[in-house]
Amino acid sequence: MGATRVKIAVCIKRVPVMDVRFRIGADGKSVDETGLKYDVNDFDLWAVEAALQLKEKTGAGEVAVFSLGPDAVQEQIRKALSMGADRGVQLKAASASADPLSIARALAAELEATQWDVIFFGKVAIDTADQSVGPMVAELLGLPCVSAISALEIANGRGTAKRELEGAQEIVEFPLPVVLTVDEGLNKERLPSLKGIMAAKKKPLEVKPAQLDAGTVSVAAMELPAERAAGRIIGEGAAAVPELVRLLQTEAKVL
């Protein structure tokens, strides 16, 4: 890398904004999309930010954004371009597969043509709750992978990252090229500026067909979780503490 141009890919996903009550579609296997709003997956925004910061620190290079899905994903690619990414690629498919390997294969088929220094993903897609595509792309391309990073240093063709484990932290060293998946806490994404939004309209956005196979994972059913019983206020102030302790002991049996 050094003084040369750094080449960075970021893979992003279009996901529904989650602050709604979802409805299940008539087929019982999908979410009813009526009235949903969409945005870039939270973790993928931090991946875009990480890519932009790496390019800015290196001084020169390219950040390319990839997203698989129908034409609607162009909206999310444009958002990444308005944040500062240089170009976008839509891997066109009617919908994403439920099989992360199918998606990983389609992305790897596109990504392998270029010698990337870093390929960024978000840690997890908040709609499907899947966190496999990044590590799978690494495996398919024969690249090292560090998942769920919350701190990152890259210099002279090598990097160091921090990962949160359950009750512990790992400090990890790796060579470039590498696949990194980004956790919360690595950075805070920038908001697109008005200038950025105008510039994004002129940036290249290429559309290619996704090579999506049928895979071995499909959605059998979707359902809404059982509702919790309605909440109950048992009292006010410290005076309610003895009643709470009694309920925890005799009713909930957790004390």
Place this chain on the structure above:
Amino acid sequence: MATVFAFAEARGGELRKVALEAVTAARTLADETGGGEVHALLVGAPGIGGKAAALGAHGADVVHVCEHAGFEHANAEAGAALAAELLKRIGARAAVFPASASGRDLAPRVAAKLGVGVASDVVSVAAVGGAIHARHPSYTGKVITTLALTGTPAVIAIRPNVFTPRESARAGRVETVAPAVDPAASKVKVRETKAGSRAKLDLSEAPVIVSGGRGLKSAENFKLVEDLAAAFGNAAVGATRAVTDDGWRPHSDQIGQTGRVVSPELYVAVGISGAIQHLAGMRTSRTIVAINKDREAPIFKIADYGIVGDVFDIVPALTEAVRAARAHR
């Protein structure tokens, strides 16, 4: 009869609880599909083989043990190569990994090597016809998705703290295996694992979680939450995104849509209003207690027991009462 594989995660020379959960889930699946064998894989630094007996006690017929200095820390490259080779050799119908920080690295790599998909963060699993069905929360817990896995093996990563470890004595016959690739040659190297204090329970394993929000007003006041957690004796401390964004607590303590998703037996929300982003991380807790000054706070809509009022009065009183209750037990 189907052979089912389980990855037994270890850290620092000790089995993690999720290792027993994985073996338990594998045992259940093997029994459901005609009573096949459960093969566990245990990798670690020399000496880790001494932990194999616990896996047999929880239903492993065979424990494949790979001891190598290169497995002292998590090593997804060499671990995945070994697991994939073993899975091919034993002809497993299904493979259970933990959806832990380490397991989430491993399961997708193994699946990609074997040319099959993977189901992440699974909370229940069953054999249905020729397929393995895996249920997992999606859309930040607002939708439950059932995935049908038709590949062989069906690779699933189970959510920690959901599959309760169950004893089911089996032979647990130890078979030594060599690494499939040199663990010392992995490109990614863990330089250091900074363990939290041994006494500190992790959020994913704690039966009780006491969590604090902006209502605590400052980082220093988190002492109230820590004291209450200490009074329970088996509690971990969590926080809302607002609090971790403000730097009062580390990001690793954040419970919510973009943080940790937990389902303890008891969740105590202190000074937490109950933003959707937070509820996504804790709404499946068995019992929820909320303490908040605002009677209209959304947290009270899902709390089994709510107390309205000043957290600075109520929490110290609750800490005392819990301490007394446990002393008299």
